[in-house]
Amino acid sequence: MKLYEYQGKKLFKTYGIAVPKSERISPGKKRVSLRAPFFLKSQVLSGARKKHGGIVRVVRASEFRKASARLFVNAIGGERPRHLLAEEEVRCARELYISISYDTRTRSPVLVVSRRGGSRILPAVVFPIDPLFGLPDFTVRAAVAALEIPSGGHVSSVMHSLWELFSREHALVVEINPLFYFPDGRCVAGDAKVIIDPAHGAPEARRILPLGGDIAVLASGGGASLVNLDVLMKCGGRPAVYSEYSGNPSADVVRDLTKRVLSRPGLKGCWVVGGRANFTDIFETMRGFVEGLRRTSPRPTYPIVIRRDGPRQEEAFAFLRSAAKKYGYDLAMFGSETPMSESAKIIVARAYTQ
Amino acid sequence: MSILIDKKTRVVIQGITGKEGARAEREMMRYGTPVLAGVTPGKGGMKTSSGTRVYDFVAEAVRRHPAINTSLITVPAPFVCDAALEAICADIPLIVILSEGVPVFDTARLLSVARLCGARIIGPSSVGIISPGRGKIGSIGSSESGAKTFSRGPAGVISKSGGMASEISHILTKAGIGQSAVVGIGGDLLIGSDMRDLALLFERDPDTRLLVVFGEVGGEYEVLLADAMRQGFITKPVVALIGGYFAEKLPHETMLGHAGAIVGKGRTTARYKAHALKQAGAHIAETPEDIAVIARKILGRRKK
Numbered sequence: 001m002k003l004y005e006y007q008g009k010k011l012f013k014t015y016g017i018a019v020p021k022s023e024r025i026s027p028g029k030k031r032v033s034l035r036a037p038f039f040l041k042s043q044v045l046s047g048a049r050k051k052h053g054g055i056v057r058v059v060r061a062s063e064f065r066k067a068s069a070r071l072f073v074n075a076i077g078g079e080r081p082r083h084l085l086a087e088e089e090v091r092c093a094r095e096l097y098i099s100i101s102y103d104t105r106t107r108s109p110v111l112v113v114s115r116r117g118g119s120r121i122l123p124a125v126v127f128p129i130d131p132l133f134g135l136p137d138f139t140v141r142a143a144v145a146a147l148e149i150p151s152g153g154h155v156s157s158v159m160h161s162l163w164e165l166f167s168r169e170h171a172l173v174v175e176i177n178p179l180f181y182f183p184d185g186r187c188v189a190g191d192a193k194v195i196i197d198p199a200h201g202a203p204e205a206r207r208i209l210p211l212g213g214d215i216a217v218l219a220s221g222g223g224a225s226l227v228n229l230d231v232l233m234k235c236g237g238r239p240a241v242y243s244e245y246s247g248n249p250s251a252d253v254v255r256d257l258t259k260r261v262l263s264r265p266g267l268k269g270c271w272v273v274g275g276r277a278n279f280t281d282i283f284e285t286m287r288g289f290v291e292g293l294r295r296t297s298p299r300p301t302y303p304i305v306i307r308r309d310g311p312r313q314e315e316a317f318a319f320l321r322s323a324a325k326k327y328g329y330d331l332a333m334f335g336s337e338t339p340m341s342e343s344a345k346i347i348v349a350r351a352y353t354q
Numbered sequence: 355m356s357i358l359i360d361k362k363t364r365v366v367i368q369g370i371t372g373k374e375g376a377r378a379e380r381e382m383m384r385y386g387t388p389v390l391a392g393v394t395p396g397k398g399g400m401k402t403s404s405g406t407r408v409y410d411f412v413a414e415a416v417r418r419h420p421a422i423n424t425s426l427i428t429v430p431a432p433f434v435c436d437a438a439l440e441a442i443c444a445d446i447p448l449i450v451i452l453s454e455g456v457p458v459f460d461t462a463r464l465l466s467v468a469r470l471c472g473a474r475i476i477g478p479s480s481v482g483i484i485s486p487g488r489g490k491i492g493s494i495g496s497s498e499s500g501a502k503t504f505s506r507g508p509a510g511v512i513s514k515s516g517g518m519a520s521e522i523s524h525i526l527t528k529a530g531i532g533q534s535a536v537v538g539i540g541g542d543l544l545i546g547s548d549m550r551d552l553a554l555l556f557e558r559d560p561d562t563r564l565l566v567v568f569g570e571v572g573g574e575y576e577v578l579l580a581d582a583m584r585q586g587f588i589t590k591p592v593v594a595l596i597g598g599y600f601a602e603k604l605p606h607e608t609m610l611g612h613a614g615a616i617v618g619k620g621r622t623t624a625r626y627k628a629h630a631l632k633q634a635g636a637h638i639a640e641t642p643e644d645i646a647v648i649a650r651k652i653l654g655r656r657k658k
Binding site: 002045046047077102104105107108109130131132167170172173195197198199200209211212220221222223224225226227229230231233234239242244246274275276277278279311336339340341 | 377431455456457458459462463465466467481493494495496503513514515516517518520521524525541543544545548568570571573574575578595597598599600601603604605606607608609610611612613614615624640641642643
């Protein structure tokens with residue numbers, strides 16, 4: 001779960017990391033208590049906000065309303081901000097980069113620093129952290145040296161605070177880019193990127209990721225779903241979404257997911273695909289799928305191709321056949337005798353020739 | 355010969371009274387892998403329906419059954435760290451973690467202890483390990499479909515995905531290529547044994563003549579395998595299928611099917627991984643079915 005900048009900065013403050021003076025702006029707000037010039041920053045989760053016009057410098061207070069109205073309608077990475085952050089302008093000597101995240105090379109947390117942060121970041125130096133011992137002083141000293149700044153400033157305490165935050169809040173990533181560094185050794189976090197481990201918080205709802213195409217995909221299996229989307233695209237198919245249901249989902253879960261995926265406009269086909277399941281009850285999942293179909297309006301008339309195998313498959317297919325007849329769905333079913341990639345070709349052929 | 359499993363494999367299941375644990379027990383016994391004991395705190399003294407004794411502590415189970423050399427962990431995610439620590443402290447050298455959704459910080463601490471103590475961890479989120487016809491640890495290959503899916507032979511399979519481990523094995527079996535062992539390493543961000551670790555084990559296994567690897571977008575485990583190949587540590591042929599090319603269209607940091615399948619840039623993309631492996635001499639499969647075609651060619655060539 002990724003936090004918005006303003007949420008991340010609130011956490012920073014709790015852990016003793018200085019942030020610029022700021023104010024959160026909701027739509028319709030007419031004035032700001034900050035003195036101009038200040039920055040207005042779009043609160044979206046996507047990176048590269050600056051490049052996409054999500055960060056604006058407001059020179060006179062009178063420009064605020066126009067600037068904020070523009071930012072609120074500017075979607076970045078498909079996302080429109082619900083809030084802006086007005087933030088005092090920081091004039092500084094240098095912009096550094098500091099983060100803590102996980103590295104699959106060392107299979108441990110790592111502290112990463114670069115002596116030039118911002119959008120044109122210089123190559124970083126990586127320091128592994130043993131989570132049993134936490135962030136040791138010698139590593140902090142080495143990281144400060146790598147930043148080419150004098151020891152004794154606030155940077156080392158920022159690193160310690162960042163580790164506290166990372167370990168206690170179960171973060172996957174905490175990143176300060178840029179970290180404003182003043183000649184007197186003080187530091188202020190210019191941005192905050194915080195991603196919390198979803199395994200730690202409440203489980204997230206099954207997400208549907210839009211891909212812009214016209215074939216609805218309901219895939220099962222964490223790995224198989226990725227392979228299947230790749231294959232679909234290789235066959236010339238344009239997936240509308242990525243959605244995945246794994247494990248042994250109840251019929252209700254599949255029903256809701258089906259309804260959400262099929263409610264998208266402009267669909268030309270639907271592909272239900274999964275490998276040969278070990279334990280997933282295929283009958284249950286297909287019952288959920290049909291329930292989802294029935295609750296989708298208008299009634300799906302585009303071709304539906306199902307490739308699924310596993311426990312209770314024959315029952316499931318008999319049920320699907322009778323449902324197709326009863327409600328008039330254009331449905332084709334395949335078991336594991338038909339390779340998954342073959343069924344990709346079938347859905348592409350059917351979806352795009354009708 | 356095989357890797358990780360042999361005739362001496364004796365298992366304790368931590369969390370044996372839960373749904374996953376009970377199923378794994380049943381499945382493993384049916385496959386001929388002895389489960390000597392189970393552990394569920396507070397349920398010591400009980401017996402499972404197949405007659406396996408349940409203990410409160412791993413140390414107690416090991417004391418009563420000194421032949422135990424493997425632990426299968428099926429406890430709920432928040433208790434995995436403690437359970438694995440208990441197994442390490444009881445000197446169990448191989449720990450397979452089936453549980454999904456383990457916090458990454460817990461895994462990181464666990465891996466650090468395991469390194470210090472010399473224990474091998476497979477997982478978290480591992481579907482298990484099977485050596486066809488010899489034995490299995492975990493829930494891989496249900497008894498109904500297992501016989502059709504797996505067969506004994508020369509391919510060592512390493513997969514981040516449990517489903518793809520079965521799918522690939524099934525495809526190989528249909529093509530007449532059996533497996534020396536199939537290992538689900540789990541799709542988490544941090545895992546106890548990565549592709550390179552297992553490839554090194556397969557490299558030393560005389561029964562294994564080629565490696566089949568399923569990787570995906572996120573992390574650098576595939577790149578580390580490529581490095582090991584380039585450095586000459588892996589000399590057996592490698593066939594790899596990488597999933598998630600399409601993810602290039604998605605915003606960074608999006609998490610796909612598995613917890614470690616995080617969309618990013620550079621070395622963590624499917625494209626880069628496939629490229630690195632190819633450069634290192636691996637054969638890249640475009641579809642799952644491709645794997646069997648390539649494997650056939652490799653094995654045919656080698657026989658001559």
